[in-house]
Amino acid sequence: MAKHYGMVIQIAKCIGCQACTVACKFQNKVPEGQYRTMSPAVGPIGTYPNVSMHFGKEACQMCQNALCVDVCPTKASHYDENGLVMVDADKCVGCRYCLAACPYDARFINKETGAADKYTFCFEERLSKGLQPACVSTCLGGSLSFGDVNDPNSDVAKILGKSKAEFRLSELGTKPRIYYIYDGVVK
Amino acid sequence: MLTPVVIILKICENNLKKLVIFLFGGKGVNRRQFIKRALYGAGGTAVAISGFGALTKAAPKPALATATNEETTVFSSCEMCRNQCPVAVKVVDGKVSKIEGNPNDSGFGGVICARGNSGPSMLYDPQRLKKPMIRTGERGSGKYKEVSWDEAYTYIAEKVKELQQKYGGESVAFASRKGPHDWFFRAIGKGIGSPNIFSHEATCPMTRSVALHSMFGSEAIAADYGNAKYIVSVGRNWLEGIHVAQTRSIMKAIDNGAKIVVLDPRFSVTASKGEWIPIKGATDLAFVMAMANVIIADGTYDKDFIERYTSGFDKWQVEVKDKTPEWAEKETGIPKDTIIRIAREFVKHSPKAILDFGWRTGITPNDYQLRRAIMFVNMMMGNFEVPGGYYHKKYAAVLKKFPEMSSYAKTLGDIYQPAFPKPSTYRIDGTGIKGIPGQLIPEGDGAVSQIPESILTGQPYPIKGWFVHRFNPVISVTESDRIIEALKKLDLLVVCDIYMTDTAMFADVILPECSYLERYDKVFDMSGKTPKYVLRQPAVELVYPDTKPSWQIYKELAVKMGLGHYFPYEDMEEFISRQLAPAGLTLDYMKQKGVWTPEGMKPFYIRANDHTASLDDIVHRTDSKIEFYSEEVEEATKQGIPKYEQYPQPQEGEFRFVQGKVAVHTNAGTANVPVLNELMPENSLWINQESANKLGIREGEDIIISNGKYEHKGKAKVTQGIRPDTVFCYHGFGRISPGLKRAYGKGINGNKLINNVIGEVGNVCTSMSFVTVKKA
Numbered sequence: 021m022a023k024h025y026g027m028v029i030q031i032a033k034c035i036g037c038q039a040c041t042v043a044c045k046f047q048n049k050v051p052e053g054q055y056r057t058m059s060p061a062v063g064p065i066g067t068y069p070n071v072s073m074h075f076g077k078e079a080c081q082m083c084q085n086a087l088c089v090d091v092c093p094t095k096a097s098h099y100d101e102n103g104l105v106m107v108d109a110d111k112c113v114g115c116r117y118c119l120a121a122c123p124y125d126a127r128f129i130n131k132e133t134g135a136a137d138k139y140t141f142c143f144e145e146r147l148s149k150g151l152q153p154a155c156v157s158t159c160l161g162g163s164l165s166f167g168d169v170n171d172p173n174s175d176v177a178k179i180l181g182k183s184k185a186e187f188r189l190s191e192l193g194t195k196p197r198i199y200y201i202y203d204g205v206v207k
Numbered sequence: 208m209l210t211p212v213v214i215i216l217k218i219c220e221n222n223l224k225k226l227v228i229f230l231f232g233g234k235g236v237n238r239r240q241f242i243k244r245a246l247y248g249a250g251g252t253a254v255a256i257s258g259f260g261a262l263t264k265a266a267p268k269p270a271l272a273t274a275t276n277e278e279t280t281v282f283s284s285c286e287m288c289r290n291q292c293p294v295a296v297k298v299v300d301g302k303v304s305k306i307e308g309n310p311n312d313s314g315f316g317g318v319i320c321a322r323g324n325s326g327p328s329m330l331y332d333p334q335r336l337k338k339p340m341i342r343t344g345e346r347g348s349g350k351y352k353e354v355s356w357d358e359a360y361t362y363i364a365e366k367v368k369e370l371q372q373k374y375g376g377e378s379v380a381f382a383s384r385k386g387p388h389d390w391f392f393r394a395i396g397k398g399i400g401s402p403n404i405f406s407h408e409a410t411c412p413m414t415r416s417v418a419l420h421s422m423f424g425s426e427a428i429a430a431d432y433g434n435a436k437y438i439v440s441v442g443r444n445w446l447e448g449i450h451v452a453q454t455r456s457i458m459k460a461i462d463n464g465a466k467i468v469v470l471d472p473r474f475s476v477t478a479s480k481g482e483w484i485p486i487k488g489a490t491d492l493a494f495v496m497a498m499a500n501v502i503i504a505d506g507t508y509d510k511d512f513i514e515r516y517t518s519g520f521d522k523w524q525v526e527v528k529d530k531t532p533e534w535a536e537k538e539t540g541i542p543k544d545t546i547i548r549i550a551r552e553f554v555k556h557s558p559k560a561i562l563d564f565g566w567r568t569g570i571t572p573n574d575y576q577l578r579r580a581i582m583f584v585n586m587m588m589g590n591f592e593v594p595g596g597y598y599h600k601k602y603a604a605v606l607k608k609f610p611e612m613s614s615y616a617k618t619l620g621d622i623y624q625p626a627f628p629k630p631s632t633y634r635i636d637g638t639g640i641k642g643i644p645g646q647l648i649p650e651g652d653g654a655v656s657q658i659p660e661s662i663l664t665g666q667p668y669p670i671k672g673w674f675v676h677r678f679n680p681v682i683s684v685t686e687s688d689r690i691i692e693a694l695k696k697l698d699l700l701v702v703c704d705i706y707m708t709d710t711a712m713f714a715d716v717i718l719p720e721c722s723y724l725e726r727y728d729k730v731f732d733m734s735g736k737t738p739k740y741v742l743r744q745p746a747v748e749l750v751y752p753d754t755k756p757s758w759q760i761y762k763e764l765a766v767k768m769g770l771g772h773y774f775p776y777e778d779m780e781e782f783i784s785r786q787l788a789p790a791g792l793t794l795d796y797m798k799q800k801g802v803w804t805p806e807g808m809k810p811f812y813i814r815a816n817d818h819t820a821s822l823d824d825i826v827h828r829t830d831s832k833i834e835f836y837s838e839e840v841e842e843a844t845k846q847g848i849p850k851y852e853q854y855p856q857p858q859e860g861e862f863r864f865v866q867g868k869v870a871v872h873t874n875a876g877t878a879n880v881p882v883l884n885e886l887m888p889e890n891s892l893w894i895n896q897e898s899a900n901k902l903g904i905r906e907g908e909d910i911i912i913s914n915g916k917y918e919h920k921g922k923a924k925v926t927q928g929i930r931p932d933t934v935f936c937y938h939g940f941g942r943i944s945p946g947l948k949r950a951y952g953k954g955i956n957g958n959k960l961i962n963n964v965i966g967e968v969g970n971v972c973t974s975m976s977f978v979t980v981k982k983a
Binding site: 032033035036037038039041042043045046047052053063064066067068069071072073074154157158159160161162 | 304305306307308317318319320321323324325327446447449451454455458459461462474476479480483485870871881882883885886895896897926927928929930931
């Protein structure tokens with residue numbers, strides 16, 4: 021079966037420490053004040069003393085029906101051979117259509133390159149060399165897992181076999197590759 | 208193939224989807240929410256996490272020039288906080304490109320925290336100190352001239368000589384953030400005959416060290432979180448006060464089904480992963496005593512353990528007899544049934560249960576008694592030297608005593624230093640004097656907040672000079688303004704740091720150290736359940752060529768002061784090789800791996816398989832018994848068994864002021880580090896929604912906090928996650944040094960609002976101040 025890369029985020033295990041946020045910045049040379057990913061707090065929810073809180077990882081959802089790809093006039097935003105959404109910075113004219121189209125607000129114009137930029141599973145520097153994305157490899161809480169969902173021996177497949185995952189804005193039919201698991205979390 | 212018509216339809220469909228999202232918002236993420244969401248607790252200081260760049264396309268950079276260049280890995284250790292985690296530093300073209308955890312260390316598994324990840328941004332920060340400097344204007348004016356190292360050394364040597372002649376060597380104090388530099392830094396102090404050498408520990412875990420020493424005769428006791436099934440935090444916050452190995456162990460325990468109970472007036476990230484008990488401030492000892500009361504009343508304590516391994520339990524039994532859950536409910540505000548339930552759950556999961564002994568302790572004046580009582584409850588259940596409980600660290604000297612383990616014991620060598628002169632008088636904090644509390648203060652640490660007191664009052668004798676190494680008492684020690692007043696009165700202040708800290712800005716001489724990524728340090732022993740040695744080595748050449756490593760700075764200064772014979776080494780390669788040789792290790796090996804642990808050794812718990820195994824080799828008290836009642840504590844403080852002391856609670860209109868750690872910063876150390884400052888440039892004051900309503904204070908509003916003596920401006924973070932009688936801010940902000948350009952003037956310096964009360968064993972008291980809050 022063909023590879024189907026996916027990221028599984030077990031929300032209950034995220035401690036909001038931002039190790040992923042910073043690792044991504046250095047790995048991908050993201051300019052000052054800009055981020056490909058971050059794990060902001062959601063909450064506290066509720067009324068003292070009955071409160072709860074969790075962290076939500078923000079990143080490109082790697083849609084299989086990507087609106088950003090659809091609207092790109094220069095084909096800079098495209099699917100690579102694995103079906104992952106990538107941006108070819110050389111083809112990007114910085115028109116921002118993709119920023120407007122992305123329902124997850126996951127894109128930005130890189131201050132230094134002028135091109136649209138976003139989370140890529142560290143394709144350029146790591147995934148293409150057989151390494152895990154930087155955020156996954158530095159995750160303190162053990163919240164992040166990455167791999168081939170179609171491989172029953174992968175971590176991601178094992179986790180997805182045990183827990184029910186959700187996609188963000190699944191009603192849009194974007195078919196993301198980021199699986200959110202909310203087991204043990206009060207939403 | 209899509210026909211043009213289909214494509215047009217598809218675009219229309221997509222635009223319709225976008226319109227729907229714009230109008231009604233998505234279920235998961237609203238438009239621009241990605242931008243607005245903030246770090247937990249940043250309050251009014253939300254960080255934009257997406258951003259818009261230039262409106263026109265910039266010239267593209269040369270296509271990934273670094274991608275084709277070779278990346279090398281240098282194994283070293285981090286210093287973004289005090290924990291010295293093993294790291295793998297990625298170097299491309301002589302520049303550090305990224306830092307990861309050292310995969311050769313299974314405790315870290317290649318993981319490192321946000322601060323560790325941000326190391327390169329500190330390394331290349333143009334705001335670092337770059338040249339030695341001597342003050343030319345008023346103290347605090349920021350007027351300095353750049354000088355050569357030789358001029359700086361000469362100035363210091365002459366001034367110290369003057370002070371020695373006029374007031375004696377004891378008039379010069381030395382204080383550092385504890386670390387491998389102390390071997391070098393302290394040799395200067397010891398060399399001039401000063402007894403007044405301090406670490407930062409009194410502001411951090413010193414009361415815990417005192418407690419452990421009083422019970423076990425050793426401070427080297429640790430908790431095996433990863434294998435525990437029930438963990439109670441008494442204000443401990445592993446998920447924001449990050450110690451990578453411990454944080455990971457806590458998450459591993461949770462993953463394996465452990466329950467976490469968190470006593471904390473504030474809803475910390477750790478509290479969000481378990482049961483939050485918003486205990487009334489400064490009453491933790493009542494809770495712990497009631498736990499003991501319940502366990503004794505139930506008769507469920509480990510009688511065999513107590514009989515076999517401990518002494519003085521009978522006196523503890525008497526002390527907690529009337530400390531019933533009903534009594535504790537009145538003290539702590541925690542319902543008695545909750546106390547009983549937690550005590551019974553703790554018993555049920557023992558010995559794989561941990562009532563945590565804390566990290567940054569020193570909450571109240573008698574905090575050491577809280578730490579003792581905590582360990583009493585653990586020892587009542589026999590949670591010692593078994594998986595999931597506490598254990599003594601298994602460094603070489605311990606392993607040597609166990610024949611089946613002795614092959615794993617490889618002892619590091621010492622570098623011989625000639626005998627230092629005996630100080631001619633006692634220490635200013637009474638450390639080491641029998642019959643007074645100073646008897647309990649660890650000699651290597653001392654009561655650091657006594658230094659400003661002695662400078663200002665001249666009692667018990669004057670302090671005229673102060674050497675500060677990689678430590679920032681203006682922010683780290685309570686009552687900042689009093690510290691500043693003291694600094695202004697000094698004849699000599701020498702500060703060695705990498706930034707123009709809030710303490711450095713008052714110095715006579717500033718010595719710029721290079722960063723941890725540019726230097727060697729002494730090999731350090733980080734043994735836990737197995738022995739472990741860790742190397743720090745330079746990953747790159749000096750970024751600022753006129754900075755130096757501390758081992759070189761103090762050696763060169765010593766030579767100038769006529770103390771060169773205390774530094775019997777040429778360079779650190781030689782120093783480290785001499786340390787490693789007796790262990791049969793080499794510098795080359797350490798450079799290749801960064802870390803050494805004995806191959807094949809499994810975690811060693813003395814009682815894992817034999818619950819009657821002797822603990823004589825790790826308990827160094829009378830008859831090798833773990834002491835509940837302590838003769839030594841009785842002698843020092845007349846309280847051989849902890850007694851409950853009721854501290855005042857805030858009156859109507861007042862709040863107890865507490866502080867804590869955030870995951871993306873290290874205390875007074877990182878507020879100016881570019882990437883971390885970008886993530887969280889300032890803090891704000893957490894105030895309960897209901898309390899804020901009464902004061903008419905809204906989220907993000909400017910406020911003034913006052914403790915009656917000092918005032919501080921700040922912003923309010925209105926939240927449901929804190930007791931109505933308590934306010935909180937993260938530590939390390941509100942920086943006053945203009946040289947910290949990013950951090951300067953941003954947020955609240957909590958220690959400005961805490962009076963300098965020195966606790967019973969020399970600790971600072973972080974949570975005893977009350978404040979009022981009003982709109983600015």
